Amino acid sequence: MKAKHLITVCSCALSIAFSATAQQQPHTAPSPVYNDPIYDGAADPVIIWNRQEKSWWMLYTARRANMPTPDVSAYYGNKVGIASTKDHGQTWVFRGYLDLEFERGQNTFWAPDVVYHKGTYHMYVSYIQGARSHWGGKSKIVHLTSKNLWDWSYQGGVSASSDKVIDATLFQKEDGIWRMWYKDDSKGGITMMSESKDLKTWEAAQKPTIAGDAHEGPNVFEYKGYYWMLTDEWHGLRIYRSTDLNTWEKQGLILDTPSKRKDDTPSGAHGDVITFKDRAYIFYFTHPGRDKHGVTKPENSFYQNHRTSIQVAPITVENGTLKANRDQPFDYWLPDAE
Numbered sequence: 001m002k003a004k005h006l007i008t009v010c011s012c013a014l015s016i017a018f019s020a021t022a023q024q025q026p027h028t029a030p031s032p033v034y035n036d037p038i039y040d041g042a043a044d045p046v047i048i049w050n051r052q053e054k055s056w057w058m059l060y061t062a063r064r065a066n067m068p069t070p071d072v073s074a075y076y077g078n079k080v081g082i083a084s085t086k087d088h089g090q091t092w093v094f095r096g097y098l099d100l101e102f103e104r105g106q107n108t109f110w111a112p113d114v115v116y117h118k119g120t121y122h123m124y125v126s127y128i129q130g131a132r133s134h135w136g137g138k139s140k141i142v143h144l145t146s147k148n149l150w151d152w153s154y155q156g157g158v159s160a161s162s163d164k165v166i167d168a169t170l171f172q173k174e175d176g177i178w179r180m181w182y183k184d185d186s187k188g189g190i191t192m193m194s195e196s197k198d199l200k201t202w203e204a205a206q207k208p209t210i211a212g213d214a215h216e217g218p219n220v221f222e223y224k225g226y227y228w229m230l231t232d233e234w235h236g237l238r239i240y241r242s243t244d245l246n247t248w249e250k251q252g253l254i255l256d257t258p259s260k261r262k263d264d265t266p267s268g269a270h271g272d273v274i275t276f277k278d279r280a281y282i283f284y285f286t287h288p289g290r291d292k293h294g295v296t297k298p299e300n301s302f303y304q305n306h307r308t309s310i311q312v313a314p315i316t317v318e319n320g321t322l323k324a325n326r327d328q329p330f331d332y333w334l335p336d337a338e
Contacts, residue, residue, distance in 0.1 A: 029332035041065030077131030189214030
């Protein structure tokens with residue numbers, strides 16, 4: 001089995017040994033692990049090792065939760081935010097927002113995924129022209145490249161199954177072929193897949209990978225002898241298991257019930273899993289001001305309804321499926337990548 005992002009980025013099977021010091025004592029995960037200090041609307045996190053700075057970076061959708069706006073317009077016109085950590089994930093520091101604009105105006109960027117391949121970082125991010133007050137607009141996944149994670153060059157749009165696609169996740173197969181899974185709203189909000197030999201030219205699949213009820217935010221990774229896909233059903237994350245990346249067995253949910261930790265309610269949404277040799281963590285976001293993920297409370301202020309927090313939880317494999325118990329103590333430590 002081949003690692004999703006070779007050795008450096010989100011959801012990859014890294015062969016990293018923990019230092020003796022790191023193993024001697026447990027490290028408590030902060031809760032929440034991160035809040036955007038400008039807009040307080042961090043969502044859709046992805047984690048990647050920055051080779052230049054020698055630190056872990058978090059890229060995320062920067063919603064404007066503390067700026068009351070009509071309907072859902074705080075979810076449009078977004079930039080991609082950056083936070084970094086130099087203490088193995090204990091403290092995340094806001095670094096700014098990326099300038100990804102490749103055409104005029106203020107446009108919308110959602111849910112980045114980043115892979116490192118042959119000396120270059122490749123970002124695949126959902127893009128909608130302009131900003132809107134209500135859900136809508138054509139959406140596509142665009143490709144940008146960088147040598148340092150700061151400066152990005154536009155490489156074009158990805159050939160996908162329609163002009164209503166968002167939420168890319170990538171994984172490289174053993175034969176070197178890259179696969180990208182994404183949500184297609186034109187087909188009822190299901191998961192479709194495209195393939196590429198070079199990360200530039202993509203051939204769109206015509207059959208869905210995960211059909212059925214609507215969902216979003218697929219995330220694919222390899223861990224403990226299986227391939228896994230998580231999808232966001234807005235009441236927790238659905239688990240799928242595979243031995244070949246082609247056929248997926250539907251299992252139960254994780255992060256579907258509230259946690260006792262601060263801001264870790266009502267459920268976890270749009271997660272990214274980062275795996276190491278003997279452990280794995282999922283980074284996800286919550287709407288702590290709500291009783292249900294997708295339902296605002298009329299008695300709340302706009303800010304209370306829309307603020308989000310990034311959380312982290314351990315991923316384990318028990319009885320052939322994934323578990324993510326964040327209410328029990330767990331050792332949280334992101335080792336440096338080699």
